[in-house]
Amino acid sequence: MKTLLIQGGRIIDPSQGIDETGSLLITDGKISWLGRGEMTPPQPDYDVLHAQGLIVCPGFVDLHCHLRQPGFEEKETIATGTKAAARGGFTTVCCMPNTEPPLDNQATVDYVKSIAAKEGVVRVLPIGCISKGRRGEELAEMGELASAGVIAYSDDGEPALDSRLIRQALDYSRAVDLPIIDHCEDTSLTKGGQMNEGIISTRLGLQGIPNAAEEIIVARDLALAQLTGGRLHIAHTTTEGSVELIRRAKGKGIKVTAEVTPHHLTLTEEKVTGYDTNAKVNPPLRTKKDIQALIQGLKENVIDIIATDHAPHTEADKQCDFALAPFGISGFETALGSLMKLVRNGQLPLTTLIAKLTYEPARIIGNKFGELGTLAIGAPADVTIFDPDMDWVVDTKVFASKGKNTPLAGSVLKDKVMATISRGKLVYKDESISVKES
Numbered sequence: 283m284k285t286l287l288i289q290g291g292r293i294i295d296p297s298q299g300i301d302e303t304g305s306l307l308i309t310d311g312k313i314s315w316l317g318r319g320e321m322t323p324p325q326p327d328y329d330v331l332h333a334q335g336l337i338v339c340p341g342f343v344d345l346h347c348h349l350r351q352p353g354f355e356e357k358e359t360i361a362t363g364t365k366a367a368a369r370g371g372f373t374t375v376c377c378m379p380n381t382e383p384p385l386d387n388q389a390t391v392d393y394v395k396s397i398a399a400k401e402g403v404v405r406v407l408p409i410g411c412i413s414k415g416r417r418g419e420e421l422a423e424m425g426e427l428a429s430a431g432v433i434a435y436s437d438d439g440e441p442a443l444d445s446r447l448i449r450q451a452l453d454y455s456r457a458v459d460l461p462i463i464d465h466c467e468d469t470s471l472t473k474g475g476q477m478n479e480g481i482i483s484t485r486l487g488l489q490g491i492p493n494a495a496e497e498i499i500v501a502r503d504l505a506l507a508q509l510t511g512g513r514l515h516i517a518h519t520t521t522e523g524s525v526e527l528i529r530r531a532k533g534k535g536i537k538v539t540a541e542v543t544p545h546h547l548t549l550t551e552e553k554v555t556g557y558d559t560n561a562k563v564n565p566p567l568r569t570k571k572d573i574q575a576l577i578q579g580l581k582e583n584v585i586d587i588i589a590t591d592h593a594p595h596t597e598a599d600k601q602c603d604f605a606l607a608p609f610g611i612s613g614f615e616t617a618l619g620s621l622m623k624l625v626r627n628g629q630l631p632l633t634t635l636i637a638k639l640t641y642e643p644a645r646i647i648g649n650k651f652g653e654l655g656t657l658a659i660g661a662p663a664d665v666t667i668f669d670p671d672m673d674w675v676v677d678t679k680v681f682a683s684k685g686k687n688t689p690l691a692g693s694v695l696k697d698k699v700m701a702t703i704s705r706g707k708l709v710y711k712d713e714s715i716s717v718k719e720s
């Protein structure tokens with residue numbers, strides 16, 4: 283593998299408290315040198331990527347995405363999903379187990395890992411099921427899944443309504459030190475629900491999903507985490523009430539972490555006006571007030587990380603009546619561009635945003651797979667380079683993802699991923715970036 287020198291960018295690495303203009307050297311797939319100013323590598327033969335005016339940071343780590351393989355390859359495959367991830371600056375993606383068959387045993391986890399090794403352009407870390415067949419009845423073979431290398435357990439897409447099952451799972455999580463990721467939704471309150479419950483749902487004549495449907499299960503899971511001492515991670519937090527519940531739980535020392543998606547941080551329920559099925563997502567887009575609480579939560583570390591919940595669907599899936607469309611947004615390729623608006627508006631410091639996409643998610647999965655989310659010397663060279671000042675139009679035709687389902691299609695974003703390096707290899711590069719031989 284040829285040595286690569288990234289010269290002259292603004293290097294931001296929250297894991298080491300670094301924010302300086304300098305250079306980064308990648309040798310044999312690892313970070314081998316980092317420092318201020320320009321540098322000349324000791325080896326004679328290397329490539330140079332000039333990063334003047336660009337931000338150079340650790341590759342993003344996504345704790346929540348749907349790669350759809352096996353079973354739903356018409357929506358996404360590991361090959362297309364990881365290409366989309368690379369275009370979005372993600373170098374590690376954790377895939378949810380709601381495939382067909384689901385990832386509830388060693389054989390399916392091995393299958394995903396083998397396809398990822400052959401066809402994945404970035405690192406794929408599978409999440410195993412909590413329950414057998416995701417039916418919410420009995421625990422999956424959690425020990426077997428842990429030895430197969432899953433990094434967490436989740437029945438995402440379906441909430442585990444049986445409190446006893448979550449209690450057992452949390453108990454088990456202590457032994458293997460892997461988090462239980464819960465999709466918090468009281469389905470007795472969300473059945474038939476299409477969007478956030480409020481004035482807009484009434485006006486549109488769509489059945490609403492109240493904040494309480496999420497908060498009830500968040501409260502229950504926090505109580506169970508306290509009871510068991512197990513590690514709980516709350517998926518896609520969307521409401522002010524959930525943020526408050528998690529804040530209090532953390533204050534009591536309960537082992538909980540939480541995530542929020544780019545769309546829940548940047549879009550409100552108003553996106554649904556006009557019945558755009560691409561804005562139909564579960565949990566639903568909420569209100570400005572919820573968004574403010576989520577941003578405040580991020581700043582105070584009540585919400586630990588940002589995760590995409592990349593959920594690709596085919597155009598045919600989404601071209602139908604609002605009520606019939608599946609939930610989900612294709613999120614990898616617009617994540618950074620949409621999130622950077624929060625930085626531009628002064629709502630979130632840039633280093634906080636980068637930490638929530640790199641070091642913090644890596645910490646939740648225990649960094650068992652080598653040093654992720656950092657540019658520390660010796661760590662795998664997972665690097666994202668982005669331009670903080672470049673207008674671009676979201677054109678779903680050029681998406682690598684099979685999922686073109688985004689409510690941001692046609693909108694202008696200002697920050698663009700220019701290059702992504704995964705384990706030392708340049709896996710994505712914008713046309714305007716050139717890599718030259720020394």
Ligand SMILES: [Zn+2]
Nearest residue numbers: 438439465517
């Ligand atoms: Zn979910």
